Amino acid sequence: MRLLCLSNGHGEDAIACRILQSLQQSTAIKELAALPLVGTGQAYQAANIPIIGRTQAMPSGGFVYMDGSQLARDVRGGLVQLTLSQLRSVRQWNRSGGRILAVGDVVPLLFAWWSGAPYGFVGTAKSEYYLRDEHGVLTRCTWFERLEGWAGSVYSPLERWLMHHPRCHGVFPRDRLTASFLRKWDIPVFDLGNPMMDGFAMDIPEPDWQQVPLTVALLPGSRAPEVYENWILILEAVQALVETWNTPLEFVGAIAPSLAIEPLIAALQPHTWQSSSDPSGKTVWRQGNNILRLTQTEFISTLERTHWAIALAGTATEQAVGLGKPVIAIPGKGPQFTPAFAEAQTRLLGPSVLLCHRPEAVVDIVRSLQQQPEWRQQIAENGRRRMGTPGAAERISRCLVEQLSDPSGYT
Known part of the structure; x- marks a missing residue:
């Protein structure tokens, strides 16, 4: 054939x-x-x-x-x-x-x-x-x-x-x-x-939400130049978390291999992230006790171990949901991730996608998730049902x- x-x-x-x-x-x-x-x-x-x-x-x-x-x-x-x-x-x-x-x-x-x-x-x-x-x-x-x-x-x-x-x-x-x-x-x-x-593991156990640090996936999308505008919105949400959270957080930006990473790194500077090296020699950025990493090769492992995601993305959001993760979506300017796209995504993926119209409002959503394990369990079950095995x-x-x-x- x-x-x-x-x-x-x-x-x-x-x-x-x-x-x-x-x-x-x-x-x-x-x-x-x-x-x-x-x-x-x-x-x-x-x-x-x-x-x-x-x-x-x-x-x-x-x-x-x-x-x-x-x-x-x-x-x-x-x-x-x-x-x-x-x-x-x-x-x-x-x-x-x-x-x-x-x-x-x-x-x-x-x-x-x-x-x-x-x-x-x-x-x-x-x-x-x-x-x-x-x-x-x-x-x-x-x-x-x-x-x-x-x-x-x-x-x-x-x-x-x-x-x-x-x-x-x-x-x-x-x-x-x-x-x-x-x-x-x-x-x-x-x-x-x-x-x-x-490509993902069959059964991903829910991570411990009491562990330190909590891991957050950052998913800005895969299409330039829109992705660079999305990244700025995501960093505003990250900064709100960093300034109010009382325990360390680890942020991992999962970046499509086809994208130029330099504009994403440049956008970190206004938020006072300082570059350094981790024990493996890879470049990371630190702000207080918080750490931010960028990867273009570890998408699957990033999603598998994350506690939640902040996303302005299509396919990546769906995959995170399929792994049982809560995804906080922030509508962007488009042409893909517009308010209309984000609203449609909440219908497609149901309660697994939490629509957030202001980046700083992410903090209250995450606090509620941490305090309500029953809600997290409902989100996990919904995501696996809608996306399959x-x-x-x-x-x-x-x-x-x-x-x-x-x-x-x-x-």
Whole structure:
């Protein structure tokens, strides 16, 4: 089998890579390739997965749907020509007998349908949790917000038609609640978990909130230049904690490897952090008895040992929640992490995300968390339920091979 993976975003590329790397172990796969519809596919390049077709970074960074004003800039930057070229590439893949895996939202799903090839779909962008939880429909304030659920599901009739199409051999939603709703429309749904949690340990025990120092993950996001504005907001919250907390704190900034770290270091200076070396010789910053570290290589271990996180991030926030951690979210200026994005994130992830509109208000939230272990337990259980257990990429890859090996239909 020859398989082409389509994805449309940095997070989606990373999820797709996990599935493709698992597929590489299958003897049924003769060729794997990828076509990132947004950006240049750095995750695929790092994983040595061949990229076919044309790629190009757009001014919006892929966030046109969050900021309509970016669309004109993307069009001037060659969006139309890029899309037409990519459409031709997927058609050519079908002519040579290939199959397609779409990862993300309706855009790669439409491309997969357009190709004429048998396809599968990993839905990372949508969840019924945006509209409801296990207890019923969520309260929305305005008529426009209530309109989101007009079709009876977070997925529109068009998306459901694409997932129900005879050439769609498997749909892999991000959570159990969404899978149960999609089954109402006779869609070939497989509830196999969320690949975002792959790579983490299966059972992370809750850390001791009485230990010293407490560890705090700082997650500013992964997209420049927005990440540098986010970092300034996070440092304001950090400073509020440092000035009021009566025991030492350890802050760990988990920074994407693709980012320049120098602007993050420069932003520490107004807050009187002083650089020094830890016992291993790595540079750290100290303010009183508090310590701040930056890492671009220890993301998983940072999240696994942290007590809570302060975040202006998408995927990283979801992964922290999946580990049972409380995440304090501070809305930024965007284009990704806007107040609207943060509000939607609280619906997606429920009580695990604690929305904080002023950085200094973080202090009261953390004090309440420390004093209420029952609340922390509810947060941990909620996060693991919504994000699932590690190992989804392997489960999905095995199912894909089985379903796409027979182009006549799904079982």
